[in-house]
Amino acid sequence: EGDEGGIVVDGSAVPDAPREVLPPEDDIPEANDGNSTHRGPEEVLPPPRPLFKFGNDEISNPFSPSWGPLTGTVCKHVLPAPEFVWKCPATEPLIRQPDGIIARMQMHDARRVKPGVGMSKVVYDCLESAQTPQYTPVGESDVTLQFESRFESGNLRRAIQVFDYEYDLILRPDINTKGHTQWFYFKVMNTKAGCRYKFNIVNMMKPDSLYNQGLCPLMYSKKHAEATGFGWQRAGEDVCYYQNQIKRKSGNFYTLTFSLVAEHADDELYFAHCYPYTYSDLQKYLWSLEQDPQRSGRIRRRLLAQTLAGNSCDVLTITSFSSDPKQLKARRGMVISARVHPGETNASWMMKGLIDYLTGPSLDAKILRDNFVFKIIPMLNPDGVIVGNYRCSLSGQDLNRQWLEPHRRMHPTVVATKNMIKCFQEDRPVVMFCDMHGHSRKKNIFIYGCNNKTNSPNRLQERVFPRILWRNAQAFSYDDCSFKVQKCKESTARVVVWREFGITNSYTMEASFCGPSFGQFANTHFSPAHLEVYCPFSCKNSSTKKN
Secondary structure (H helix, E strand, C coil): CCCCCCECCCCCCCCCCCCCCCCCHHHCCCCCCCCCCCCCHHHCCCCCCCCCCCCHHHHCCCCCCCCCCCCCCCCCCCCCCCCCCCCCCCCCECCCCCCCHHHHHHHHHHHHCCCCCCCCEEEEECCCCCCCCCCCCCCCCCCCCEEECCCCCCECCEEEEEECCEEEEECCCCCCCCCCCCCCEEEEECCCCCCEEEEEEEEECCCCCHHHHCCCCEEEEHHHHHHHCCCCEECCEEEEEEEEEEEECCEEEEEEEEEEECCCCCCCEEEECCCCCCHHHHHHHHHHHHHCCCHHHHEEEEEEEECCCCCEEEEEEECCCCCCHHHHHHCEEEEEEECCCCCCCHHHHHHHHHHHHHCCCCHHHHHHHHHEEEEEECCCCHHHHHHCCCCCCCCCCCHHHCCCCCCCCCCHHHHHHHHHHHHHHHHCCEEEEEEEEEECCCCCEEEECCCCCCCCCCCCHHHHHHHHHHHHCCCECCCCCECCCCHHHCCCHHHHHHHHHCCCCEEEEEEECCCCCCCCCCCECCCHHHHHHHHHHHHHHHHHHHC
């Protein structure tokens, strides 16, 4: 199979290594923009950074301490990406919000603004602090927490101590924007056992949230993980989301507040909006697939594009490579992508489940590999993931609103993906496109498609695949699916792929940050295991549809 729209390098693809050493000039592959027409000098891209092989001493462990993703900004990561225990509780129920909690929190906020009430002491600022957290406790009796977010995918701009055990937290907007504050991921230290801490994230922007429907923040306790073997879990009391009195141009900000009691003294606690899945996690996962003696024969990894910061955007090809060339040529294609919105980490967990399934040993997976060629882009916006953005890339733009006329310099991964789909279609029929996302205001897993209003033979065809999912997948809700093409969505991947490439089955698959509202796991939170399992259900149904 060719590597359409990407850069072909002889030999097996390998994860990016530190880029201090480059190959000789004549080994640098030429950029393939998929268009032979002459372009003006302002549109000519510099040569992409090449892939190159590791030396023998690097093959066993390419992820040395010197390896790290590029932020593309002046804000560098002070700490390496945290390592976590990934054994999570099987099911965690949604929490019941106490009656009158929002009114009580708003009254508490009103009392705080009175003169002389509270401390208003800045204890952390990610842009002003040096190599250590800004605040250093003074003695054992100092109960002030230390905060940190200067690691991969971290997001916390500032922490302000209001009372001894209460903190106002301000999230950093997406790079080069003034908004999109929803993803949070930070660490606290200097905890005191038995103390109740209250955290108020005061610059949220969406008018409603699943936190008012039972969603609970995620917490990781280092000492608890060491003692029990369980890592991320839902934690928090008095969780609610409400409009506060802080003004912005188009109204007010919103507050997410929650409290918890520290179980251990001097613990390291991490908090996150959803289970983290970083660019480094992806690179290590892909590397492990390439080292697996069974799975490596079912997958090819290539460079799709270089991002603005110089990170690699990978594309995977999954099929039965050892088949007869005529059989390979007859197979139809599918294109699946994820993480165009960096803060929607649940999409990466679904993608991981999909890749595990397609490269696995099951008979259903083999049937799929024997009948389809899958082009998979696990992370369309690596830069945004690395710096802890919620929705945008380093350009400050939502890449899922740039598909109509993407710019080669500003949106290189979107341009490369469209070129890849174009070349892929020239080689074989492409029967499906699916872009995986997370949803912050609805429960369940569901699909957005494109309604075919004509009386052609393809009328209603776009509803068949979601209907099959509804009949077979536990958490898939057909009632939540929508096939309307709104004017504001005309530049999204789903609509552009449908219109420009004529792919009827062009979808956006959404997974709730919360959980399902029906079925066996109703009113529980999605865990990474749930998200990984639900995507293989959809793959199995693809073979059902073909048959």
